[in-house]
Amino acid sequence: MSTGAGPAWFKSSYSAGNGGDCVEVATADTSVHIRDSKRTDGPVLSVGSRGWKQFVRMAARG
Secondary structure, three states: OOOOOOOOOEEEOOOOOOOOOOEEEEEEOOOOEEEEEEOOOOOOOOOOOOHHHHHHHHHHHH
16 A cells, blocks of 8 residues: 655765766665656656665776
8 A cells, every 4th residue: 555655765975966967766675766856757767676786886896
């Protein structure tokens, strides 16, 4: 059953601080949702929690 509350979005710590390339992230039990902070009504990419952890680990090495 849905409570009607949407996900709690937060700006990714990997986003640039100059207001240009901003990504927002929201977590759920088994997935992570990613969107463009400048287009909050736009498309949302959803990935599994495990895939997100692998992506963040790889990006941190970059």
